[in-house]
Amino acid sequence: MRIIENTNPIRYIDPSELLRPEIQFAKKNVTQFRNYEVDDTDPIKERVRQTYKLMHTNQTVDFVKDKVDKWCKFNHFKASIKDALEQLNDLVDESDPDVDIPNIVHAFQTAERIRKDFPDLDWFHLTGLIHDVGKVLAFFEEPQWAVVGDTFVVGCKWSDNIVYRDTSFVDNKDGLNKEYNTKYGIYEPNCGLDNLSLSWGHDEYLYRVLVHNKSTLPKVALNMIRYHSFYPWHSSGDYQHLMKEEDEETKKWVLAFNKYDLYTKSTEVPDIEKLWPYYESLIDKYIPGILEW
Known part of the structure; x- marks a missing residue:
């Protein structure tokens, strides 16, 4: 595995070597995941x-x-x-069609598969563990539709590749706002x-918690956490007209x-x-102590 060297002591893998999941990465074929x-x-x-x-209504x-503003x-x-x-x-993700087990199990499944493939990249192991x-x-009295699931951009035309797109937005009041229904919107x-507003959920919240509490995880790890549920962008190629060149990296x-978040899900x-x-x-190394949430 080629390592990208940096003046920063944190080591990085070349992500281009990870983009194609093995067809049998988990105990079932990858085509069986994310069945909506x-x-x-x-x-x-x-x-x-x-x-x-x-979620798509509210x-x-x-x-x-x-x-x-609240959180x-x-x-x-x-x-x-x-x-x-x-x-x-004590949490089973109500948006997940792949598993019906506590979320902490998924956290360790993700982290351990990353650790197996990249034993020297401890920051990557920790990212896998804490991403959710x-x-x-x-x-804290937030309904799951305001916590879990795929994220999407608010304030512009909804992507055609959002799950249940054809039927689930009919009652969303932003659909009546002309400014929010153009290609660029606001x-x-x-x-x-970094200048987009995504639907609110666990990704953005944890990203902001880590930044606020001065975590020393590298920026690339923070971005993994912040955007891992943004499927219309990273998996469907949408919103390219809103992207900067560096967003491709x-x-x-x-x-x-x-690859590790999705295809490690099993019982x-x-x-x-x-x-x-x-x-x-690793927590003591990168995110020590008591955090403000």
Whole structure:
């Protein structure tokens, strides 16, 4: 594996080497993941569809502004990363069609597969472990449709590649605002990822928590966390008219990470108690102490 050297002591993989997942990366074929077909006789598929319906009805420009204002004061609670992770023992992601197990299991599945392939990149292991920790929002009276699931840009025309796009936005009030229904909407051409407002959820929240608490994870890790659910962009190629040139490099890294986020999902449960000491050492290295959330 080729390593990209940098004056920064943190080492980097070349993300171009990770963009194509093996067809049998997990115990099932990759084509079986992210199946959003409608089947009201299947309780998981129906749960997923209803979660996205509520998300696509309620996630508006004003809603996102309100959530950023509420949660980015970081005055709601204090907890270590480990404490927050352990909360995920009690969370099953209602937007996920692939598994129906506590989210902390998925966290360790992701981290351990990354660790197996890249034993020397400890920051990458930790990124895999914590990428969904922002889902602790669900324990503070936030409905899951405001926490989980794929993200999308608010304030401009909705992408055709958002899941359930054809049916789930009919009651979203932003659909009545002409400014929000053009190609560019409230944005300037090529304004860049960092200047977009995405639907509110765990990605943006954890990114902001880490920045606020001065985590020393590299910028590439923070971007993986911030954009890993932005599927219409990183997997469907949408919103290119809003991207800056450097956003293409971010996309490579997010796709590299997503291989481990998506295709490690299974019912096989790692020995979490045995693994904790190693990951606690990484938390102490990159995100120590009690954080403000």
